[in-house]
Amino acid sequence: xxxxxxxxxxxxxxxxxxxxxxxxxxxxxxxxxxxxxxxxxxxxxxxxxxxxxxxxxxxxxxxxxxxxxxxxxxxxxxxxxxxxxxxxxxxxxxxxxxxxxxxxxxxxxxxxxxxxxxxxxxxxxxxxxxxxxxxxxxxxxxxxxxxxxxxxxxxxxxxxxxxxxxxxxxxxxxxxxxxxxxxxxxxxxxxxxxxxxxxxxxxxxxxxxxxxxxxxxxxxxxxxxxxxxxxxxxxxxxxxxxxxxxxxxxxxxxxxxxxxxxxxxxxxxxxxxxxxxxxxxxxxxxxxxxxxxxxxxxxxxxxxxxxxxxxxxxxxxxxxxxxxxxxxxxxxxxxxxxxxxxxxxxxxxxxxxxxxxxxxxxxxxxxx
Amino acid sequence: xxxxxxxxxxxxxxxxxxxxxxxxxxxxxxxxxxxxxxxxxxxxxxxxxxxxxxxxxxxxxxxxxxxxxxxxxxxxxxxxxxxxxxxxxxxxxxxxxxxxxxxxxxxxxxxxxxxxxxxxxxxxxxxxxxxxxxxxxxxxxxxxxxxxxxxxxxxxxxxxxxxxxxxxxxxxxxxxxxxxxxxxxxxxxxxxxxxxxxxxxxxxxxxxxxxxxxxxxxxxxxxxxxxxxxxxxxxxxxxxxxxxxxxxxxxxxxxxxxxxxxxxxxxxxxxxxxxxxxxxxxxxxxxxxxxxxxxxxxxxxxxxxxxxxxxxxxxxxxxxxxxxxxxxxxxxxxxxxxxxxxxxxxxxxxxxxxxxxxxxxxxxxxxx
Numbered sequence: 001x002x003x004x005x006x007x008x009x010x011x012x013x014x015x016x017x018x019x020x021x022x023x024x025x026x027x028x029x030x031x032x033x034x035x036x037x038x039x040x041x042x043x044x045x046x047x048x049x050x051x052x053x054x055x056x057x058x059x060x061x062x063x064x065x066x067x068x069x070x071x072x073x074x075x076x077x078x079x080x081x082x083x084x085x086x087x088x089x090x091x092x093x094x095x096x097x098x099x100x101x102x103x104x105x106x107x108x109x110x111x112x113x114x115x116x117x118x119x120x121x122x123x124x125x126x127x128x129x130x131x132x133x134x135x136x137x138x139x140x141x142x143x144x145x146x147x148x149x150x151x152x153x154x155x156x157x158x159x160x161x162x163x164x165x166x167x168x169x170x171x172x173x174x175x176x177x178x179x180x181x182x183x184x185x186x187x188x189x190x191x192x193x194x195x196x197x198x199x200x201x202x203x204x205x206x207x208x209x210x211x212x213x214x215x216x217x218x219x220x221x222x223x224x225x226x227x228x229x230x231x232x233x234x235x236x237x238x239x240x241x242x243x244x245x246x247x248x249x250x251x252x253x254x255x256x257x258x259x260x261x262x263x264x265x266x267x268x269x270x271x272x273x274x275x276x277x278x279x280x281x282x283x284x285x286x287x288x289x290x291x292x293x294x295x296x297x298x299x300x301x302x303x304x305x306x307x308x309x310x311x312x313x314x315x316x317x318x319x320x321x322x323x324x325x326x327x328x329x330x331x332x333x334x335x336x337x338x339x340x341x342x343x344x345x346x347x348x349x350x351x352x353x354x355x356x357x358x359x360x361x362x363x364x365x366x367x368x
Numbered sequence: 369x370x371x372x373x374x375x376x377x378x379x380x381x382x383x384x385x386x387x388x389x390x391x392x393x394x395x396x397x398x399x400x401x402x403x404x405x406x407x408x409x410x411x412x413x414x415x416x417x418x419x420x421x422x423x424x425x426x427x428x429x430x431x432x433x434x435x436x437x438x439x440x441x442x443x444x445x446x447x448x449x450x451x452x453x454x455x456x457x458x459x460x461x462x463x464x465x466x467x468x469x470x471x472x473x474x475x476x477x478x479x480x481x482x483x484x485x486x487x488x489x490x491x492x493x494x495x496x497x498x499x500x501x502x503x504x505x506x507x508x509x510x511x512x513x514x515x516x517x518x519x520x521x522x523x524x525x526x527x528x529x530x531x532x533x534x535x536x537x538x539x540x541x542x543x544x545x546x547x548x549x550x551x552x553x554x555x556x557x558x559x560x561x562x563x564x565x566x567x568x569x570x571x572x573x574x575x576x577x578x579x580x581x582x583x584x585x586x587x588x589x590x591x592x593x594x595x596x597x598x599x600x601x602x603x604x605x606x607x608x609x610x611x612x613x614x615x616x617x618x619x620x621x622x623x624x625x626x627x628x629x630x631x632x633x634x635x636x637x638x639x640x641x642x643x644x645x646x647x648x649x650x651x652x653x654x655x656x657x658x659x660x661x662x663x664x665x666x667x668x669x670x671x672x673x674x675x676x677x678x679x680x681x682x683x684x685x686x687x688x689x690x691x692x693x694x695x696x697x698x699x700x701x702x703x704x705x706x707x708x709x710x711x712x713x714x715x716x717x718x719x720x721x722x723x724x725x726x727x728x729x730x731x732x733x734x735x736x
Binding site for chain 1 (some may be wrong): 396397431432433434435442443444447448449450451452453454455457458459470471474534535549550598640643649652676677678679680682683684686687690694695697698699701702703705706709710
């Protein structure tokens with residue numbers, strides 16, 4: 001009871017002090033770490049048409065002159081793929097992929113890719129279309145104790161992987177990196193051989209066409225990881241989906257293909273379940289779909305571990321979701337610490353009261 | 369005196385509680401946001417030879433077969449430049465550069481670049497070598513209220529700029545993006561026309577050769593920014609240099625070239641002075657070299673504003689410098705808040721004491 005009263009007073013003082021806060025003489029934009037561009041398409045669902053696209057259906061080749069956004073093949077597909085291939089092997093490698101020294105022939109890789117697509121109808125593709133490409137592009141790759149998978153957490157998982165310097169996601173491998181964020185589809189009886197105006201993306205008679213590339217990419221990557229691996233899951237989905245979901249890339253193309261035997265086998269799967277600032281917690285370790293996931297993993301003889309919101313990732317989420325209410329306490333505590341660092345004493349020592357809010361929340365919850 | 373005693377007790381309790389902390393069942397790597405790769409070479413200094421380079425001086429063309437790190441031209445220079453050019457215009461533009469629609473001809477841009485370098489001796493370059501390239505590549509570009517400059521703060525400034533989605537650094541423009549992180553030098557009487565083994569980087573008789581590209585790039589960018597601009601400076605340099613330094617790119621190629629007249633003129637320069645976690649503060653706003661900077665800026669009739677460690681950037685520094693002592697308070701407060709979010713009450717409510725440390729530091733400092 002006393003604790004509750006003290007808390008009320010604290011909160012009042014805090015509110016008064018915050019409302020008196022001096023206006024800052026500079027207005028900066030919040031950081032935007034998740035400004036990444038791959039559209040996360042779910043393999044067994046209709047594609048959401050939330051991207052406004054101005055398709056110039058009347059023009060044949062929209063890659064000249066002025067920019068028009070289409071939902072066809074990315075202009076400069078070949079050049080982008082080749083450039084990324086060289087950059088991956090000669091620049092990124094020098095930094096953090098230095099344990100392998102074999103250079104793959106970029107032109108050969110592109111040609112392998114092109115030969116399966118160009119001049120060919122999109123909806124004829126299937127799960128073996130790109131097998132030669134992946135065989136070549138992933139030859140010799142073994143990701144040991146550094147592989148990280150993601151499902152519903154593209155941006156944060158990639159920020160955290162540090163583009164391969166920290167952990168390695170599918171998109172940090174050469175094979176997938178060359179196509180990440182790109183679109184493409186072949187076109188018969190066409191000079192270019194690619195449709196630059198519109199790609200089907202949804203073949204009614206052959207759903208595998210849509211999965212031909214990213215499905216096989218996921219599977220091939222999953223077959224080449226070993227040791228302890230990580231999967232970053234979303235425990236605050238707002239779309240009504242479970243955290244672990246049948247039909248997701250992870251469920252369909254990754255989990256079933258982890259190696260169970262041999263020297264390059266997976267030993268342990270660590271689920272990292274993230275809860276976005278200011279969104280409700282829909283699932284956490286040991287609940288709902290994660291119980292099912294644990295069973296699947298243990299039945300397959302892998303060790304299983306589940307961690308809700310590792311410290312390393314909370315700070316990243318807050319650096320990104322800058323305006324979130326749940327990040328303000330940390331923001332204030334950092335401000336105060338930096339004021340002490342700079343001026344010897346905090347200009348706003350009264351803000352220390354904000355930490356008390358935490359204590360108060362605890363007190364209230366325990367009482368309730 | 370009482371405050372001091374209370375603090376001592378708090379600190380003791382905190383120390384005991386922290387030393388009792390349960391070991392975590394998972395060990396993750398810290399985030400590594402600054403895993404970026406441009407080597408920041410200072411224009412008027414000897415190049416630091418801290419990068420270990422294995423130059424295979426005996427082999428002519430090191431871009432085949434196995435990977436060898438050299439200090440010559442980046443293998444795949446042309447392909448990387450072309451790929452980045454297309455990616456910049458057709459992918460990145462669709463996201464956040466949508467106010468311009470003119471597509472630049474990538475092959476033409478590359479040819480303009482190549483014609484000034486290939487088959488030509490490196491040390492003959494000067495500040496006008498690349499002028500046609502920049503004229504073409506930056507044609508029509510005006511960065512209004514979104515330009516951000518950096519000096520000694522490459523990684524954090526670029527993480528914050530969000531690769532152009534948030535703010536725009538030099539390296540987020542097409543002209544500079546095509547060459548960011550690459551090395552190149554021409555070679556006379558050579559089939560390739562580029563030296564892939566070793567670039568001079570330090571022409572004794574012509575220091576301008578080393579500045580030919582990045583010097584002109586900086587200057588041309590500076591001439592095209594307007595409105596309110598930002599410069600991120602390093603207030604905790606460990607190399608003995610001042611925060612604002614004559615001889616830096618910012619001092620030599622940017623500040624003198626900001627437009628003072630016309631409709632695209634610079635109105636205000638905001639200095640953002642950052643202080644790295646766990647490093648001592650060497651300079652802050654209104655001190656030492658920043659006094660000199662303010663005078664320079666005001667004499668040039670620009671408005672001036674200086675902010676030490678904007679909140680937006682402290683959290684980013686802590687997400688990056690994960691292990692820093694000065695970030696632990698925020699880390700603990702986030703952990704606690706997330707525990708409340710997840711479990712209704714914190715598993716480690718005693719950690720709230722850590723916030724008291726802040727208060728105590730304030731108390732001690734005031735007493736001293």
